[in-house]
Amino acid sequence: MSEILERGNNCFVCGEKNPIGLKVKVEGSGPERFIKVRLDSNYEGYEGIIHGGILVTLMDEVMAYAVSDGINWGVTASIEAKFRKKVESGKTVIVWGKLIERSGSWAKAEARITYEGDDTILAEAKALFKLVSIK
Template sequence: MDKNIESIPKLHGYNCFACGTANPIGLNLSFYKKGEYVCSDLTLGNNYEGWENMAHGGIVSTLLDEVMSWAMIYFKRIFFVTRSMTIKYKNPVPLHRLLTVQGTILEGERRRLCKAKGLICDEDKKILVKAEATFAILSDKDLHLVPDKLKRDMNNLFKKF
């Protein structure tokens, strides 16, 4: 493996559609750090089709939201929710071809907000889709909504980075 690539551990047994290991119809994404980016490589099959031979736009937006979220998890080690996301579909996202999804932090915390950007590229490194998102950092008051087990598991995961 490339020395600049570092595998990122993830939680097991959770049902998240994008990264959860317990979701039988989910994407079960795995992530790695490469420089200032968190990345995931995947190939989408027919279950994720919109127009024939093209990924559904909702799946594409899910991939971008998730990789930017993992950039937040890895680089910031905080609890947050997606506040807004803007997506620019530049080219169709093909099925049955290797894709790389990348996310990185754009700005640090300001008024409990943080910004990130994401990309989806094909195997030739052609940019297919770009996104920017704003994430709202959960306050102590809102953190009670996160189950205690998940908080413990996430805090243990943060220590591994």
């Protein structure tokens, strides 16, 4: 992998120009970020339940933003997810991400998903990121 990444607008999660993407906005600043999103039936794995891969993708994205500092971007080296409860389609969820540790060119982060207005954890993840330069 090149040690310099070029930013674009075609990211599946946050890219504004991706016609099949989620087009979410990552909010917050610094080491704590969040995404507020309502996922419809297009993202289901089972009837009425959001696919776990979509949930992991959202947690990965919010953690990447949390570890990034504007000069370096977090590229996922490893990720571990745990699903606590089903996430129903049509409900608004908050995907929370937080930088836990940065050491040299590596960073660790955690994420969790809750329904809006409810602190019950539906899914959570931990990840290790390689920090690379962006242009």
